[in-house]
Amino acid sequence: xxxxxxxxxxxxxxxxxxxxxxxxxxxxxxxxxxxxxxxxxxxxxxxxxxxxxxxxxxxxxxxxxxxxxxxxxxxxxxxxxxxxxxxxxxxxxxxxxxxxxxxxxxxxxxxxxxxxxxxxxxxxxxxxxxxxxxxxxxxxxxxxxxxxxxxxxxxxxxxxxxxxxxxxxxxxxxxxxxxxxxxxxxxxxxxxxxxxxxxxxxxxxxxxxxxxxxxxxxxxxxxxxxxxxxxxxxxxxxxxxxxxxxxxxxxxxxxxxxxxxxxxxxxxxxxxxxxxxxxxxxxxxxxxxxxxxxxxxxxxxxxxxxxxxxxxxxxxxxxxxxxxxxxxxxxxxxxxxxxxxxxxxxxxxxxx
Amino acid sequence: xxxxxxxxxxxxxxxxxxxxxxxxxxxxxxxxxxxxxxxxxxxxxxxxxxxxxxxxxxxxxxxxxxxxxxxxxxxxxxxxxxxxxxxxxxxxxxxxxxxxxxxxxxxxxxxxxxxxxxxxxxxxxxxxxxxxxxxxxxxxxxxxxxxxxxxxxxxxxxxxxxxxxxxxxxxxxxxxxxxxxxxxxxxxxxxxxxxxxxxxxxxxxxxxxxxxxxxxxxxxxxxxxxxxxxxxxxxxxxxxxxxxxxxxxxxxxxxxxxxxxxxxxxxxxxxxxxxxxxxxxxxxxxxxxxxxxxxxxxxxxxxxxxxxxxxxxxxxxxxxxxxxxxxxxxxxxxxxxxxxxxxxxxxxxxxx
Numbered sequence: 001x002x003x004x005x006x007x008x009x010x011x012x013x014x015x016x017x018x019x020x021x022x023x024x025x026x027x028x029x030x031x032x033x034x035x036x037x038x039x040x041x042x043x044x045x046x047x048x049x050x051x052x053x054x055x056x057x058x059x060x061x062x063x064x065x066x067x068x069x070x071x072x073x074x075x076x077x078x079x080x081x082x083x084x085x086x087x088x089x090x091x092x093x094x095x096x097x098x099x100x101x102x103x104x105x106x107x108x109x110x111x112x113x114x115x116x117x118x119x120x121x122x123x124x125x126x127x128x129x130x131x132x133x134x135x136x137x138x139x140x141x142x143x144x145x146x147x148x149x150x151x152x153x154x155x156x157x158x159x160x161x162x163x164x165x166x167x168x169x170x171x172x173x174x175x176x177x178x179x180x181x182x183x184x185x186x187x188x189x190x191x192x193x194x195x196x197x198x199x200x201x202x203x204x205x206x207x208x209x210x211x212x213x214x215x216x217x218x219x220x221x222x223x224x225x226x227x228x229x230x231x232x233x234x235x236x237x238x239x240x241x242x243x244x245x246x247x248x249x250x251x252x253x254x255x256x257x258x259x260x261x262x263x264x265x266x267x268x269x270x271x272x273x274x275x276x277x278x279x280x281x282x283x284x285x286x287x288x289x290x291x292x293x294x295x296x297x298x299x300x301x302x303x304x305x306x307x308x309x310x311x312x313x314x315x316x317x318x319x320x321x322x323x324x325x326x327x328x329x330x331x332x333x334x335x336x337x338x339x340x341x342x343x344x345x346x347x348x349x350x351x352x
Numbered sequence: 353x354x355x356x357x358x359x360x361x362x363x364x365x366x367x368x369x370x371x372x373x374x375x376x377x378x379x380x381x382x383x384x385x386x387x388x389x390x391x392x393x394x395x396x397x398x399x400x401x402x403x404x405x406x407x408x409x410x411x412x413x414x415x416x417x418x419x420x421x422x423x424x425x426x427x428x429x430x431x432x433x434x435x436x437x438x439x440x441x442x443x444x445x446x447x448x449x450x451x452x453x454x455x456x457x458x459x460x461x462x463x464x465x466x467x468x469x470x471x472x473x474x475x476x477x478x479x480x481x482x483x484x485x486x487x488x489x490x491x492x493x494x495x496x497x498x499x500x501x502x503x504x505x506x507x508x509x510x511x512x513x514x515x516x517x518x519x520x521x522x523x524x525x526x527x528x529x530x531x532x533x534x535x536x537x538x539x540x541x542x543x544x545x546x547x548x549x550x551x552x553x554x555x556x557x558x559x560x561x562x563x564x565x566x567x568x569x570x571x572x573x574x575x576x577x578x579x580x581x582x583x584x585x586x587x588x589x590x591x592x593x594x595x596x597x598x599x600x601x602x603x604x605x606x607x608x609x610x611x612x613x614x615x616x617x618x619x620x621x622x623x624x625x626x627x628x629x630x631x632x633x634x635x636x637x638x639x640x641x642x643x644x645x646x647x648x649x650x651x652x653x654x655x656x657x658x659x660x661x662x663x664x665x666x667x668x669x670x671x672x673x674x675x676x677x678x679x680x681x682x683x684x685x686x687x688x689x690x691x692x693x694x695x696x697x698x699x700x701x702x703x704x
């Protein structure tokens with residue numbers, strides 16, 4: 001994208017404030033880990049890979065904040081901050097994945113000078129951010145192999161540059177297919193309640209001139225049934241060892257209709273999104289968010305006072321509805337459990 | 353309901369302005385047929401039965417407007433107004449059903465004095481409105497037979513008092529079940545893009561103290577899969593002779609998931625919603641509405657300029673996904689085509 005979602009310079013983490021898009025392109029500046037935590041919880045920054053990278057810088061900012069404390073206190077305080085950061089949102093496993101990576105660096109350097117520790121932590125956070133872009137590029141290359149020369153692609157939520165450090169996961173594949181000369185048109189679900197499709201995916205697609213049509217989430221089923229969609233590409237927030245995948249609420253419904261009409265349905269996600277510790281989607285904690293996301297839109301009240309609300313942020317798509325998982329290591333084909341299991345032992349894949 | 357959706361007094365058609373609910377309870381006053389047409393097209397009034405009753409008064413208002421013209425011109429102008437009214441919205445067949453009823457009265461009285469014609473037309477419109485309430489009561493009685501003593505009921509859009517002259521179709525059954533002492537809880541889909549669930553169904557349920565929870569449309573699929581829903585009740589805008597049913601966009605998707613998990617899925621609609629002239633859902637014209645319904649919410653822009661929009665107002669649920677159609681004549685069970693066919697010859701059912 002023209003803008004990078006996450007930047008770190010001179011002690012300041014700059015995040016594109018996604019609550020204000022597409023009306024305003026503004027940066028949110030976090031100068032300490034509490035501000036990073038708050039940016040993640042309030043969805044200034046969202047998207048599993050972006051949350052991971054932002055949290056890594058959060059760990060560094062905590063270390064920087066506590067640099068003058070005695071070593072033991074310093075180490076204890078940083079770990080305390082890590083725990084807080086890890087709780088900012090419950091579903092995206094990339095958050096704990098990135099924090100664990102940072103903790104490993106802390107652990108390996110615990111006897112070094114605080115200055116050395118700080119440098120090592122900053123390097124690791126930079127590496128996580130840079131690698132996210134490389135990972136997205138690799139997924140885009142693998143993903144492009146399964147995109148037909150001419151395709152109408154349905155996507156849900158925002159799995160774009162704005163959900164990552166740059167380039168995107170599902171939208172990364174779409175970018176790659178478009179720039180490689182394929183005739184791509186995109187249908188973007190608006191994605192209630194937070195409207196990431198209408199606000200963020202539509203923004204990215206319009207910016208880049210990729211032909212795109214915005215629809216209400218409810219309109220996708222008919223398009224799938226009527227043969228208007230050739231391929232579904234979505235991101236993921238957590239993938240269980242058996243391939244069950246948590247993603248934005250609404251994904252499961254798409255997967256059922258796509259499966260019924262045998263339309264290829266792919267998850268595009270880095271291996272850092274795989275939680276090798278859980279055997280199935282039943283173990284994934286689903287975040288429930290504020291009722292106001294449903295009763296108000298952009299601050300305008302739409303529902304009457306006194307109505308109850310149930311607002312889960314994610315749902316779980318069962319492995320059997322997934323045609324494949326496009327990762328930076330290649331495409332995992334069914335049976336997904338076997339493919340995920342063999343990834344476990346591969347170099348460069350950290351077990352969450 | 354405490355308020356009646358449609359009232360006609362002293363030459364003025366008073367309609368609860370549904371664009372302003374739930375924030376404001378205001379009446380829209382139509383004093384001529386053009387204002388009725390505009391109220392239907394702009395969705396001041398919506399819901400298939402309510403549209404039918406409003407249009408009937410529209411025909412009377414046209415006749416009243418042209419009462420001083422020579423008889424031939426008078427008759428021609430009223431028929432012209434009828435044609436315009438019938439075009440206000442394309443999918444709900446109750447609109448043309450009500451207009452045809454009014455035209456029959458006009459036809460039967462064409463040699464009477466204009467005053468007699470006017471009286472006959474007003475009586476017919478009043479009868480359509482009164483019968484709508486009776487019809488809803490009858491559907492509620494039949495429908496209540498299939499509602500368990502304790503049930504979580506999912507509904508989509510607004511098929512309530514606000515979609516009819518009073519009491520409602522799907523929500524009429526829910527009212528009846530609630531007041532008959534059954535333990536009913538309702539899950540209401542918010543129903544993008546026009547948010548009839550969040551604005552209107554939630555309003556009716558809160559007003560009457562029926563336990564209800566509002567959800568994003570995308571959350572329904574998981575509730576259905578996880579056994580949280582015992583019954584789905586929705587209205588209809590047009591039912592084909594084979595039972596295929598056009599209803600608010602999103603209904604089809606619910607029917608697929610309900611069907612997969614064998615959850616009873618009922619249409620609640622008067623026989624005036626059946627279009628005996630069309631053999632299947634493929635022949636139903638699906639209204640496409642303004643892109644602004646998607647790009648703006650309550651006047652607030654949410655999507656970037658330059659994005660294309662596809663905004664169908666309805667979708668078609670295939671007969672095989674429907675457990676039954678609850679009408680004022682009883683419940684039509686599968687095979688729906690046979691049940692609908694036998695209705696054709698029943699007294700009091702007008703063939704559209």
